[in-house]
Amino acid sequence: MSKIGGLLRRTFGVVREHVGTDHLGNRYYLIPEQKTWTGRHVRAKRIVEAANPAEHEYMEGSIPMEWEAWVRGRRKEPPSIEELMLNESQREKIKLKAIEVEEKDLALQAKEYEEGLVATPTRTVAKGHASTAIFGKEELSQEPTSTANKFQPGSWMPTSKK
CATH class of the missing domain: 1.20.890 (cAMP-dependent Protein Kinase, Chain A)
Structure with a gap:
């Protein structure tokens, strides 16, 4: 049987065995271990043919957990x-x-x-952005501020840092 199967695989390409279908319409296949025409061994593979083949339509949970475990090889028998x-x-x-x-x-x-x-939990309103160093602090700045035309040169004097 394996010689005939090998001959068919070499002649017609990869043979895949339908293992099951889930309630969402996804089909599951097993590609058995095989030998190529050059004599190289190819491991067995488990694949899913999705019901919605468009990649952007995939959502988490599109494949049931039991089937996913079978495809990834975490369980031997299909569910x-x-x-x-x-x-x-x-x-x-x-x-x-x-x-x-x-x-x-x-x-x-x-x-x-x-x-x-x-x-009861209190609800506080925070001013400013949490990533700033002075979050929640309201301190007067020592830096000069200007309001365009109202600024007078020489009116601000730096304070001593002693």
Whole structure:
């Protein structure tokens, strides 16, 4: 079988085996280990044929985590449909629990603020830019200032730095 497969690969090019398709329409292929016509060994490859082939349309999460782990070689076997469905339902449960916990936390904070157990956070307005050396300080400058036509030469005298 491997001799026939090798002959077909040499004759018709790379043979890829369809492994699966996810719910987003991405198709996954395995290119088995093969020998070129020169006798060089080529390692097996795992590739994805995206449902939206335009690069600018790719978004994080366009490939399910299980399939990405298979493509990157972190798992040996491709994921089954049952596994994908089970993991998706678990993710939804976790999202719902996170929302529930956040609502309880906000209600507890509001109750503590009302009872006076916790001081309400103050909101301060900062003047200037935080990266400046004198952020938040209002000191008078020793530097001369000019307002165009009102400046009188010799009216400013430097102060001693002693």
